[in-house]
Amino acid sequence: MTTIPRRAWTRQIMGMPISLHVRGAELSIEHQVEQVFASLCDADALFSTYREDSQLSRWERGELALADADPALAEVFELCEEARHRTGGYFDARSLPRVSGAGRHYDPSGLVKGWAVERAAGHLAELTAHSWCLNAGGDVLVRTADGHPAWRVGIEDPFDRARIARVFSVADGAVATSGTARRGAHIVNPHDGQPAMAVCSVTVIGPSPLWADVYATAAVARGEGAASWLSSINEYQGMIVKADGRPSWSGPARVVKQDPDSFFIGSSSAFG
């Protein structure tokens, strides 16, 4: 196999590192790359909980009516409701602790990242001869052009970030990891208001970055029942690392494309 040229762009947006890697014969694609980053900057201007002047902050202070806001706000609020229903209430944007200071408020951040990545990636849709990998603070979305190798996505060991716990070869789809290890327990079980501790990290693989991230966060919040819950979700599967350090699988491996290099690694179907 000849080596396909590859190029990476990185930017700091929404308070996190964003990197875009593209493979292809022709890599003069600055226009599309700029559109991707501009879209993410726009999402930050709309939804940042750190910025006083974001539309979300202004809406929360009562200075901006939903009807007057960017339609994206209503869209995200609806998606948050859908996420609450899909996760049995384990993803709940309604009463999360404030980033700074005391009290609770509406915080759709856990969904906005995936939403923003999905929206931004739309600017790459026309690059059908290119493969690309968009990584937003550890949540990944990839596409692979015909004849290109799948992207090898390493999953960070939640106990030692210098180590890779597993590698997935993913041609087309999203990989999202949520966990409690990085900044202490920051995922709260909405049902009891307590930090979720039973599960250390959850990685979910599936078609949509928005839902992969939501499901990963909800699985961490759910704790003990996370594996069986994840295995009930069509098209998504997960790797769960419990607090005792043992990784386990929510479901059997599934071939996502008939390309022999493009599959998810998982337990053999013999393990059911």
Add this chain to the structure above:
Amino acid sequence: MRRIALWLVSTVAGLVLLFSYRPPATTVTAPSPPPAIVATAPAPTTSQGTTLDNGTFDGTLVQTTQGPVQVRITVANGRIVDVNAIVFPNDSVRHQQVSSYALPSLREAVLNAQSAEIDTVSGATDTSFGYLESLQAAIDAAHRA
């Protein structure tokens, strides 16, 4: 193929060692990993000049003291990307041990041993803290325009 055969032998050896490990009869905590598993981590793909053929490769069926074991590896782009047991003891306790503990350990050992060439890293990185010394930063740097 010779290297694959060698590798499978050592993998099966790992399983054999695992199976000879006796966990406490009743316990709520996980048994700590027997060091023998770590010792079986081979470096199968580090020899230069050759690559693995793509596909799935089955090891031979091995009778262990706990029952029959057969391992299958999957190779893509010349690298081992998955390790599974296709035959293993069918009582529920051993089954559980293999699926929840032995195979993840083996996979991890294999992947670390061949210093997996990864394209990107997924982790619970919500903020920029620590990015500069992260694996992702290294990958980005390697490909920056």
